[in-house]
Amino acid sequence: MSESCNSRHFSWLMKSCLPNPSDAKSLVPIHHHANPPATVTPISSLPDDLLLECLSRVPSSSIPSLTAVCRRWSRLLLSPYFLHLRRRLGLLRHSLFAISAVDSGLFAAVLQIQSEVPSWRVSLAVCNDGGQGSLSHARAAAIGPRVYVVSRNAVLRYDAWTGTVALRSPMIFPRKKFAIAVVSGKIYVAGGGGGSEVTAAVEEYDPERNRWEVVTHAARKRYGCIGAAVDGVFYVIGGLKIGNETSVTSRGTAAHVYASSMDLFDVRSRQWLRSRSVPGGGCVVAACAAVGHVYVLSSHAVELSFWRFYARRGGGGGFGEWTRLKSPPLPAQVRLDGTVRFSCVGVEDKVAVVQVVGCIDDLLRRSGRSERGLRESLVLLYDTVDGEWRRAADLPEMITRAACACVEW
The missing domain is CATH 2.120.10.80 (Kelch-type beta propeller)
Incomplete structure (x- = not known):
């Protein structure tokens, strides 16, 4: 298992958060002369607390696949705070x-x-x-x-x-x-x-x-x-x-x-x-x-x-x-x-x-x-x-x- 995240390991839920290269609309440049071009922040660059907020909302059926993405995700999913967030959201049974x-x-x-x-x-x-x-x-x-x-x-x-x-x-x-x-x-x-x-x-x-x-x-x-x-x-x-x-x-x-x-x-x-x-x-x-x-x-x-x-x-x-x-x-x-x-x-x-x-x-x-x-x-x-x-x-x-x-x- 790799230490860092790789997009080919992402589930469909995580991929939906990233731009689709095959979508023509996503390739059309948007020119802002007054401001520099906006950059896309991948989910892997989020700090642990924000990443946990995202991961805690996935359905239970997706959790086994998330643990296989990378060591960082596996470690976060094992943390007591992950359980606390799911408990607070009413997602635990x-x-x-x-x-x-x-x-x-x-x-x-x-x-x-x-x-x-x-x-x-x-x-x-x-x-x-x-x-x-x-x-x-x-x-x-x-x-x-x-x-x-x-x-x-x-x-x-x-x-x-x-x-x-x-x-x-x-x-x-x-x-x-x-x-x-x-x-x-x-x-x-x-x-x-x-x-x-x-x-x-x-x-x-x-x-x-x-x-x-x-x-x-x-x-x-x-x-x-x-x-x-x-x-x-x-x-x-x-x-x-x-x-x-x-x-x-x-x-x-x-x-x-x-x-x-x-x-x-x-x-x-x-x-x-x-x-x-x-x-x-x-x-x-x-x-x-x-x-x-x-x-x-x-x-x-x-x-x-x-x-x-x-x-x-x-x-x-x-x-x-x-x-x-x-x-x-x-x-x-x-x-x-x-x-x-x-x-x-x-x-x-x-x-x-x-x-x-x-x-x-x-x-x-x-x-x-x-x-x-x-x-x-x-x-x-x-x-x-x-x-x-x-x-x-x-x-x-x-x-x-x-x-x-x-x-x-």
């Missing part, structure tokens, strides 16, 4: 994104829930740098159109605009079953670990520098925890305590406290706020942030409960209040045991998405049943305005053990 690793690459699926007939769009992306095979139990976090798939030993960046995958720097502390969330364009991870070792380090990832660093240490080490972020606060929710306890009773108590509570880390002040307990005493199995709230899904062995935590810290009060909501209507064949896991994603400012992912093959083998049509695919949508659930399109068959996020593109 939110979609539910699911990604899973296979031997040949990554299967990515996008569901536009705002469509009249929502359906999944699936694509296969190949990582030239390798590394996709080690994404078991990976977590996903999205910054604009780019999804960062974070696993114990590898981090991949998937670009929803271009469908390309790039290998990024791994976490400092290898960990699995950790909490992850995005705050102010940076990724934060906490908890998790490997084997009996659970780390207390909270890491921050800067996408622009492709660098991880430890920003604090948590007072409680959580394994199997879930992350969410609202109003500059990183919520580390649920999970279990793995460590030495003096008695069986104390181990049971510690596990219960961890599984039904959340720790709050203020990213700006680098301070931990007062921990909160999830009502109902269940085990948190999924959580997400949407519309200034944290939504929590808890399991009570035979049923699920769904809660909303008011997370806005501004004026008006109400911070920290819990509200119980209508539970998701699960089909009868979905059992609440170790073979089923859940993922919760906030999409748009009015919808919280709960995706139910079950290891149905294991369930059928253990129960001895041979039923057909059961696979890890169920997707339910909760409307935060009317408080109702509805079933969305099931995940495509090739998307298994998916990591999910909300993509803005």
